[in-house]
Amino acid sequence: MKKLNILALLLFIAAVVSVFTLDTPVTRDIQSRTMTVLSPFIHSSAAVEQSVTGSSATVEDPRELARENERLQIEVERLRIISQKYAQTLEENNKLRSQLQFQEAAPFKMTAARVIKRVSSTWWNSMIIDKGALDGLATDSPVISAAGLIGKTGKLAPHMAEIILLTDEMCRVSAKIEGSHEQGILAGERAGLDMRPDLRLRFLSKNILLNPGANVVSTGEGGVFPAGLLIGRVKRFENRDLSGEAIVEPAVDFALLEHVFVVEMQPVTEPEATVETAPQAAVPNQ
Structure with missing residues (x-):
């Protein structure tokens, strides 16, 4: 340049x-x-x-968004747990309120009890409740729920009692089918531990026509169970050699029992006769 x-x-x-x-x-x-x-x-x-x-x-926003998203997920999970606990509490309160109303409306005196033990080997035969002899219970007392008859009391301890369930073959109830004149003896039957036994109403007439779904109730005979307790509903009818049998579906779901009522059977006493004495005549003075 x-x-x-x-x-x-x-x-x-x-x-x-x-x-x-x-x-x-x-x-x-x-x-x-x-x-x-x-x-x-x-x-x-x-x-x-x-x-x-x-x-x-x-470039830094995705990290911040990830942290915010994680915080919101934790909050949602916390609220879900609170909602579940609220629903469980509400359901429990509704159950207790329903049981209280049932106890107040029942025509006989009852003691409320809670199921505290179930054994897998005797799941369909018995259970243990948290009331016993010192709570006023007696052997062979009916045990019921709002759904129907459960069984009866067995062995007693001071504050515990064994309940023999209807599904046990040793628990027998005099029962009848509503809408008919048929009545017989109802009991459970032996079955596998993983299968609920059927209830069978035996000693019925042969070749009778039964409507599936008909109610089966206690008759009150025998003195153990009061009359009119719902036991279950007829599933089907079977003819045997000597009599007929009805297969009964229980009204109570025995697998879900948590609270029960033990009925206090009042002994029937005859009213004392009153002896009337005739009035004594006045004795005149001598």
Whole structure:
């Protein structure tokens, strides 16, 4: 490059520097005009810078969103647990209220008890409740729920009692089929531990017509169970060699028992006869 050109370039640079560094009316006017010409480029560069800054900030957003999402999931799980506990408490309160109403409306005196033990080997035969002899219970007392007859009391301890269930073949009940004149003896039968035994109402007439779903209730005969307790419903009828049998579906779900009522059977006493004595005649004075 020629020396003249280099000298001209240096003079131009010096002029530009003086224009942007000196504070005079002329230089300020030149600066304003220059800013006006360059303003579109300045705005474009600012927008590009903001876009780049925003992009670098968005790189950290997924981590923050992940933390917020985890916090919300924990909160949702906490609220779900609270909701489940509330529903369980409400269901338990409704059960207790229903049992209380049933106990108050029952025509006989009853003691409420809670099931405290079930053994897998005797699941369909017996269970243990938390009331016993010192709580006023007696052997061979009927045990019921709002759904129907459960069984009767067996062995007693001071504050525990064994309940012999209807599904045990040793628990026999005099029962009849509503809507007919048929009655017989109902009991459970031996079955595998994993299968609920059927209830069988034996000693019925042969070749009778029974409607499936007919109620089976206690007759009150025998003195153990009061009359009119719902036992179950007829599933089907079977003819045997000497008599007929009805297969009965229990009204109570024995697998879900939690609370029961033990009925206190009041002994029937005859009213004492009153002996009337004739009034004695007055004896006249001698």
